[in-house]
Amino acid sequence: MSDLENFRAETRAWLEANCPPEMREPLKDESDACWGGRNPTFKNEAQKIWMDRMAEKGWTVPDWPKPYGGAGLSPAESKILREEMAKLGCRSPLSSFGIWMLGPALLKFGTEEQKVHYLNQIARGEIRWCQGYSEPGSGSDLVSLQTFGEDKGDHWIVNGQKIWTSYADKADWIFCLVRTDKNDKYKGISFLLFDMASEGVSTKPIKLISGNSPFCETFFDNVKVPKHQIVGELNRGWDVAKYLLGHEREMISGAGNAPMGSVGAMHKDLMAEDPLLRGDMAKLDVDTLAFRAMGEKFIDEMKAGKGHPAQPNMMKYFGTELNKRRHELVMAAGGSDALEWESEASKGGAKPRAWLRTKANSIEGGTSEVMLNVVAKRILDLPGA
Numbered sequence: 001m002s003d004l005e006n007f008r009a010e011t012r013a014w015l016e017a018n019c020p021p022e023m024r025e026p027l028k029d030e031s032d033a034c035w036g037g038r039n040p041t042f043k044n045e046a047q048k049i050w051m052d053r054m055a056e057k058g059w060t061v062p063d064w065p066k067p068y069g070g071a072g073l074s075p076a077e078s079k080i081l082r083e084e085m086a087k088l089g090c091r092s093p094l095s096s097f098g099i100w101m102l103g104p105a106l107l108k109f110g111t112e113e114q115k116v117h118y119l120n121q122i123a124r125g126e127i128r129w130c131q132g133y134s135e136p137g138s139g140s141d142l143v144s145l146q147t148f149g150e151d152k153g154d155h156w157i158v159n160g161q162k163i164w165t166s167y168a169d170k171a172d173w174i175f176c177l178v179r180t181d182k183n184d185k186y187k188g189i190s191f192l193l194f195d196m197a198s199e200g201v202s203t204k205p206i207k208l209i210s211g212n213s214p215f216c217e218t219f220f221d222n223v224k225v226p227k228h229q230i231v232g233e234l235n236r237g238w239d240v241a242k243y244l245l246g247h248e249r250e251m252i253s254g255a256g257n258a259p260m261g262s263v264g265a266m267h268k269d270l271m272a273e274d275p276l277l278r279g280d281m282a283k284l285d286v287d288t289l290a291f292r293a294m295g296e297k298f299i300d301e302m303k304a305g306k307g308h309p310a311q312p313n314m315m316k317y318f319g320t321e322l323n324k325r326r327h328e329l330v331m332a333a334g335g336s337d338a339l340e341w342e343s344e345a346s347k348g349g350a351k352p353r354a355w356l357r358t359k360a361n362s363i364e365g366g367t368s369e370v371m372l373n374v375v376a377k378r379i380l381d382l383p384g385a
């Protein structure tokens with residue numbers, strides 16, 4: 001057997017022996033995932049065991065270097081791990097903005113000390129992070145942000161407001177864009193990290209149309225941030241922010257990766273009856289396969305250093321629009337019953353709430369219109385986009 005075949009066999013055997021059966025069930029919703037944190041809550045013992053075992057092996061972040069909590073797997077090995085986990089239906093052990101967003105930015109822009117400190121915490125799920133980018137009036141036009149950090153020698157005093165900060169009320173730390181020079185729009189922003197328990201930080205949850213409150217308004221009132229908690233250079237936080245956004249968009253695009261036949265599985269009777277609906281479901285499955293193939297290709301290209309920097313925008317656009325289509329079909333196939341909102345039979349309206357949640361997919365992390373602008377300008381080279 002080749003080295004990779006050996007690795008595949010060992011990986012499969014380890015997963016079979018160590019992934020508890022409960023962790024091989026699909027997630028019901030975002031709250032069913034394991035988010036870690038300073039005061040973590042686990043849905044059950046199996047969830048904790050799974051996170052601990054995977055963190056111990058470095059497989060919460062398999063391709064990060066070992067000194068930073070990863071397993072140092074090569075791109076080919078990481079792919080094998082993903083494939084074997086998918087075959088057994090293993091859940092991701094840890095959902096984390098640290099893994100998906102901050103970690104890659106720290107790997108590129110962090111100091112050695114920051115990498116060792118923060119990345120190990122992220123890999124072990126010890127600190128839950130939130131993202132302080134958007135402000136009232138600065139969403140798509142993020143670079144107009146106004147939250148200001150006043151230089152006080154060895155620290156900044158930060159004042160301002162963020163909005164739509166996902167899980168700000170549950171997060172331990174924030175990665176935050178702060179203006180540190182008012183004279184230069186792009187080269188006047190710094191990328192700061194600070195503790196959400198710092199004096200002067202407060203949050204106010206906002207309700208989504210799904211009835212859930214996954215995000216907040218976040219206020220900073222004279223928050224003291226030590227100077228060593230900057231990532232990258234002073235006033236060059238926009239470079240870090242853009243790099244991180246690429247990873248965020250890739251992560252959100254994963255919404256497009258639902259199991260094949262998932263809509264049909266939910267509505268077996270209706271499926272058989274309605275040929276038009278069956279046609280739409282088949283088309284969705286074909287598009288999902290094409291999306292997956294595109295994703296694998298882009299990941300391979302990226303790991304080989306040959307990816308186009310605008311690829312995550314394509315993925316984000318297509319994956320989120322695909323997920324919206326999927327949930328539209330779930331609702332269409334369910335008829336008026338699918339609108340039921342509160343009963344036990346409907347699991348508290350799981351389907352309509354999930355459908356409404358998908359409406360935000362093409363807004364969060366950058367809207368579909370903005371993604372199309374980037375694709376037009378940077379990939380298709382169209383004028384005036």
Ligand SMILES: Cc1cc2nc3c(=O)[nH]c(=O)nc-3n(C[C@H](O)[C@H](O)[C@H](O)COP(=O)(O)OP(=O)(O)OC[C@H]3O[C@@H](n4cnc5c(N)ncnc54)[C@H](O)[C@@H]3O)c2cc1C
Nearest residue numbers: 131132133134139140164165166360363364365366367369
């Ligand atoms: C569920 C959810 C979670 C989020 N979580 C976070 C988070 O954790 N942290 C964070 O910082 N932010 C978060 N956001 C905010 C998100 O990044 C912004 O909502 C997004 O960037 C859009 O900004 P906006 O809401 O200000 O809309 P606007 O920028 O005001 O856009 C309004 C409309 O105008 C369109 N538009 C704007 N500019 C252009 C243009 N140049 N060309 C064409 N159309 C344009 C947009 O497409 C949109 O339809 C979250 C949002 C959602 C929905």
